[in-house]
Amino acid sequence: MTERCAVIGIGQTHFKKRRDDVSMPGLLREAIDRALEDAELSIGDIDAVVIGKAPDAFEGVVMPEIFLADAVGATGKPLLRVHTAGSVGGSTFIVGAHHVITGIHDRVLAVSWEKQSEGNAQWGLAGGRSGGIGAGGAFAPWIRAYIEESGAPEYIGWMVAVKDRRNAAKNTYAHLKMPDITLETVKESPMLWDPLRFHESCPSSDGACAVVLTNQAGARRSSKPAAWIDALSVRSELGQFPGRNPVRPQAGVECAHDVYRQAGITDPRREIDMAELYVPFSWYEPMWLEGHDIAGPGEGWKMVDSGETDIGGAFPVNPSGGVLSTNAIGASGMVRFAEAAMQIRGTAGEHQIDGVRTSLAQAYGGAAQYFAMGIFRSS
Amino acid sequence: MPARDIAIIGYAQTPSQRDAIQSEVQLLVGTITDAVTMAGIERREIGFTCAGSCDYLTGGPFAFVSNLEAAGSWPPISESHVEADGAFALYEAWMRLQEGDIDIALAFGSGKSSPSNPAEVWAQQLDPYYLAPLGADPVSLAAIQARALLDAGRATERDFAEVVARSRAQAASNPNAQLSGAVDVDALLAAPYHTAPLRRHDLPPISDGAAAVIMARGDKARELCSRPAWIRGMDHRIDPHQPGVRDITTARSATTAAKKAGYDGGPLDVAEVCATFSPQEIILREALGLPEGTQINPSGGPLAGNPVMAVGLVRVIEAAARIIGGSADRALAHATAGPLLQQNLVCLMEGE
Secondary structure: OOOEEEEEEEOOOOOOOOOOOOHHHHHHHHHHHHHHHHHHOOOOHHHHEEEEOOOOHHHOOOOHHHHHOOOOOOOOOOOEEEEEEEEEHHHHHHHHHHHHHHOOOEEEEEEEEEEEOOOHHHHHHHOOOOOOOHHHHHHHHHHHHHHHHHHHOOOHHHHHHHHHHHHHOOOOOOOOOOOOOOOHHHHHHEEEOEEEHHEEEOOOOOEEEEEEEEHHHHHHOOOOOEEEEEEEEEOOOOOOOOOOOOOOOOHHHHHHHHHHHHHOOOOOOHHHOOEOOOOOOOHHHHHHHHHOOOOOOOOHHHHOOOOOOOOOOOOOOOOOOOOHHOHHHHHHHHHHHHHHHHHHHOOOOHOOOOOOOOEEEEEEOOOOOOEEEEEEEEO | OOOOOOOEEEEEEEEEEEOOOOOOHHHHHHHHHHHHHHHHHOHHOOOOOEEOOOHHHHHOOHHHHHHHHHOOOOOOOEEEEOOOHHHHHHHHHHHHHOOOOOOEEEEEEEEOOOOOOHHHHHHOOOOOHHHHHHHHOOOHHHHHHHHHHHHHOOOOOHHHHHHHHHHHHHHHHOOOOOOOOOOOHHHHHHHEEEEEOEEHHHOOOEEEEEEEEEEEEEHHHHHHHHHHOOEEEEEEEEEEOHHOOOOOOOOOHHHHHHHHHOOOOOOEEEOOOOOOHHHHHHHHHHHHHHOOEEEEOOOOOOOOOOOOOHHHHHHHHHHHHHHHOOOEEEEEEEEOOOOOOOEEEEEHHHHH
């Protein structure tokens, strides 16, 4: 017997380049307290805690959840640490949901975080060695391959950047808010990793995101609307081997098809009302639209070009401003899931899309080799 | 209530080695292959895989990514990773199996302590604001714990030495052990202190190693294994981090985990406990409520081989092996994380 699982509480910190005003425990607690308040619960009501973050090298603490056990309210309870590279926030959400779906626990807190200002993310990504090419350097060749294959014009990347940064201006918690950004601003910004310009790249943020997950009985006790989980899936593949297609990784294709199947979706572009996709570099929006078969081959960039992925469009993507505007790496995947659930619950504030009944959340990590996806519904 | 019809049907581990030539991936390739072979399955039958490892041991980020190679992740697999001992990966995989849509899961754990200095690495696990600046390493903390146990009159240094002598003697029949053989308690007590009141033999060896476990559900388990090790319950709990705010002569979270795993204090044939320092076996015996007559750490335990990130999963394997082999009907395995037994996992297993 399995239980249906719902999101009944969501909390985020304000994301910033440096959150010098709080310690690591304080940062997590900020998100957790907001999620508990939203869920109308206290920390004592929580049965188990699942925690996720990207490499420990970012903050310089080995398995920091061990010292954070008190701050996250986990003492005397199960505390499980997930780490699946950039997808970790999504994976952490999914592991948290499994605790509820299996009936092992009734109310679970899942929290993901990164306090990148404690260290140097580029240094951390390079394993403390010099000569790291950065995440953008790793992805740029695949982005060039996508542009080459699809024939997409250069300005598509700028359009995604403008959309996401303007969307972020509507999001209380977002890091980079640029309500006045234009294509010109993006075009004139320095080239970092050809074809990625400065404004087409994610920032380095401090922040955390927490969700409270419960079963049907728990959701009934909540006075607010719940976001019901209708599908969850993870897929991993090797990062490099001859014949791999890194532009459209098979793990991403299979992960998407798995969640569509679970949710009974045959035409994702029509049946899904909005999506929060992990887009740390502008071009990943059209790449994932195609990589998850929302758009056909070479059609993803046309969805961007026509404004279909804008807040007012037929398939809004990243109304929160996305990873492009806010990237506390460990938290970013969970923010996608939290924002997709907020859209269902109608609690997204200024960046709320009208009438969302089915939403999609996606996170990816490593060399575009780890995928975590979920589908939420309003009932 | 969670499903209870999940069993261990295959397992493998590398020997514990002081300085393995192989990389972590190489250690895992053979280990996972052996576990899959023992289970009598094809890799594609594995519905979920969960890995456990530690970035800091390799001195880089994303250490687990290369381990995917050993997991056989092409075509893509449904997979996750915990930054923890493989026993916690086992917990996640066991949980995942309970959803009922898959029949077989793989959990593994791996780590190489030899490339780094464990005393430096694990000092970085402490609270970075209040504890890490003190530079306390695991051995110093374990010595404080041992002293507290002595001062409370709950053990003597001879008791510590007896744990070690039994560990080494029992490890003589374990081909994977790093330290084994007959040792005399009085000779052990004549050795100088390493970090008083601990002597060198009260400490675990520094080890490299890997371990893998295959679990299956219900009829699938019965079909694949003539005597599966049924997991009757599994639970893990964590205590407050600061050693100053808890009684370090006990492990409250171990007591809770054992109860929540369904252990009622009844007879056990075998208990494999993750007592990394000899005094911790005395603490765990009480905290877990192990009855008289239980054979504790017949493998020799972590004092005979301590492949960090696999050592907890090895405890599960050693307990399960005795059920599958028919020499035990009821066994308890224990894993731990954090300083001074802060986090504890208990897995209770039975034969048919």
